[in-house]
Amino acid sequence: MSIYVALDFPTWADTECFLRENDLAGVPVKVGMELFYREGPAIIEKLQADNHPIFLDLKLHDIPNTVHQAMKNIAPLNVDLVTTHAIGGKEMIYQAKQGLAGSSTKLMAVTILTSMDNDVLDQELGLQGNIEENVIRFASLAKEAGADGVVSSVHEVPVIKKHCGKDFLSITPGIRLADSSQDDQKRVATPGKAKALGSDFLVVGRSITKAENPRKAYEQVLKEWQHGE
């Protein structure tokens, strides 16, 4: 379906310059904490005025009432997708969804961040089970709580679809072109692999934004996504 370009820039001025210089008007974009905390909800209106479909990735994680009230403020922004952390539990995810009532914004729950691997789960967090088992647990919980889908790495998409059904949406960051640096991501995959394994949406940041020619990199992602591996 869509490829969201992660606009991980400090300000609107940097963002606008990047989009204009690279001829990316109207492409689907992801707004995360860095830009939103600086520019506030006005950034959403500015991007919408330029016809960008928007994934608002704020990863809400708090007590159910706070998340509910926050989502009530996010609902009128009319973004495509918004995130909460699945580890906040069933009641929090349910209240997040209720907060979005009446809007068409889809609620996506983050399972296990793509910057984590089995060692982090085991040695730092002390979670039982491996990445895949935890992703399945969080995805199933998110589905029961009323989320529309989950965020995971590409590698877990087949098991998510198996356990939660093919209509339960899957959005996958950690996307890298073959010659891109992995940076702080641990569970990465190419756009072609994402297509082959059944992702519904991709999030691509630095493989595009830090490329020598971002427009060319965006087209390469699109090409691989359309044609598969």
Ligand SMILES: O=c1ccn([C@@H]2O[C@H](COP(=O)(O)O)[C@@H](O)[C@H]2O)c(=O)[nH]1
């Ligand atoms: O598990 C997750 C959840 C969210 N993200 C976000 O996606 C982009 C990825 O950027 P890259 O530069 O392509 O690595 C970034 O905004 C993260 O906040 C994620 O990477 N993993």
